[in-house]
Amino acid sequence: MYRNAKNVGYTMIGKGSLDQLGDVLNPQRKKVDGPAIVFIDHYFKGGALAARLPLESRDIVIYVDTTDEPTTESVDGYADRAKAALAGRTATALLAFGGGSTMDTCKCVGNLLTNPGKAEDYQGWELVRNPAPYKIAVPTLSGTGSESSRTGIVCNEAKNLKLGMNSDFTMFDQVILDCDLTASVPRNQYFYTGIDTYMHCFESISGSYRNAVVDALADKAMSMCKEVFLSGDMMSEPNREKMMIASYLGGMAAGFVGTVHPVSAGLSMVLHMPHGIANCYALAVQEDIYPDEHREFTAMIEKQGIDLPKGICDGLTDAQYDALYEASIVHEKPLTNRLGPDFRKIFTKENVIGRFRRM
Numbered sequence: 001m002y003r004n005a006k007n008v009g010y011t012m013i014g015k016g017s018l019d020q021l022g023d024v025l026n027p028q029r030k031k032v033d034g035p036a037i038v039f040i041d042h043y044f045k046g047g048a049l050a051a052r053l054p055l056e057s058r059d060i061v062i063y064v065d066t067t068d069e070p071t072t073e074s075v076d077g078y079a080d081r082a083k084a085a086l087a088g089r090t091a092t093a094l095l096a097f098g099g100g101s102t103m104d105t106c107k108c109v110g111n112l113l114t115n116p117g118k119a120e121d122y123q124g125w126e127l128v129r130n131p132a133p134y135k136i137a138v139p140t141l142s143g144t145g146s147e148s149s150r151t152g153i154v155c156n157e158a159k160n161l162k163l164g165m166n167s168d169f170t171m172f173d174q175v176i177l178d179c180d181l182t183a184s185v186p187r188n189q190y191f192y193t194g195i196d197t198y199m200h201c202f203e204s205i206s207g208s209y210r211n212a213v214v215d216a217l218a219d220k221a222m223s224m225c226k227e228v229f230l231s232g233d234m235m236s237e238p239n240r241e242k243m244m245i246a247s248y249l250g251g252m253a254a255g256f257v258g259t260v261h262p263v264s265a266g267l268s269m270v271l272h273m274p275h276g277i278a279n280c281y282a283l284a285v286q287e288d289i290y291p292d293e294h295r296e297f298t299a300m301i302e303k304q305g306i307d308l309p310k311g312i313c314d315g316l317t318d319a320q321y322d323a324l325y326e327a328s329i330v331h332e333k334p335l336t337n338r339l340g341p342d343f344r345k346i347f348t349k350e351n352v353i354g355r356f357r358r359m
């Protein structure tokens with residue numbers, strides 16, 4: 001079976017490109033007469049970002065609380081708010097300003113505006129039936145690749161399951177990459193999020209499910225990440241632009257991850273740890289599975305002076321360790337991708353819990 005791969009329709013790249021948002025939004029306003037719904041990371045509340053956007057008085061601004069990762073509950077809540085504010089009108093476009101959590105919230109709400117039911121009904125592959133409204137992503141944090149990927153990740157607390165809405169309809173139609181927007185990101189957060197690209201790409205490229213385009217994108221994105229994180233200043237202007245492009249390429253390359261993301265998902269589900277830093281802890285205890293990448297990652301952390309304090313699982317109960325194991329081992333496809341169909345013989349319960357204990 002050959003995959004028919006979809007990509008983002010339009011991409012604008014460059015410092016200050018946010019100023020051209022009106023040029024890409026106005027044609028949509030002519031096509032659909034309704035308000036735009038703007039999702040903005042709550043970090044920007046009260047700041048200058050919303051004020052400089054080409055918004056009309058009827059547009060709907062929703063600040064997204066990104067303290068925790070998106071959940072089926074939070075996405076349902078934002079979808080209800082959006083529907084109530086629309087009051088029967090059709091949205092002309094959905095816009096997202098933020099990192100992975102804000103972009104994923106926007107993507108998932110988009111699906112729920114045109115498809116019946118709740119977020120959990122669409123966790124999985126090819127479950128979305130109707131196209132979402134036109135969506136524009138403006139990342140203010142680089143690394144998750146949400147701007148160019150076909151998934152919107154949500155945590156389902158009741159099912160202890162972190163799984164995305166994987167669909168062509170989840171993808172953004174337009175992306176604007178303006179490196180001015182990542183200038184004020186705290187250094188640790190910039191690293192934790194940026195390194196997600198590196199992880200997606202090496203997990204994909206060292207797996208057994210491969211394709212030539214994904215390999216080429218992953219290879220390029222990885223070398224860009226290395227240039228950024230092994231340089232003197234990962235946040236210089238050229239490096240911030242490079243990181244934005246690496247994230248974009250990495251999002252397109254995202255398909256099948258390996259063993260870092262399942263362990264990371266366990267940390268996010270059970271300890272509510274944000275995705276980027278959870279990946280860092282997950283890789284830090286997989287020196288046997290990814291020796292080269294582990295070495296490179298350690299060099300990057302040292303070079304950039306990034307904090308990764310030990311002892312995050314100290315004092316957890318047996319039930320919590322069990323939950324960490326369960327929320328990791330459930331990701332059979334990625335685990336098989338790296339370890340083969342007998343992954344349970346390597347990733348035994350004892351083995352996996354032993355890794356959590358070392359974090």
Ligand code: ZN
Nearest residue numbers: 144196200275
């Ligand atoms: Zn990731």
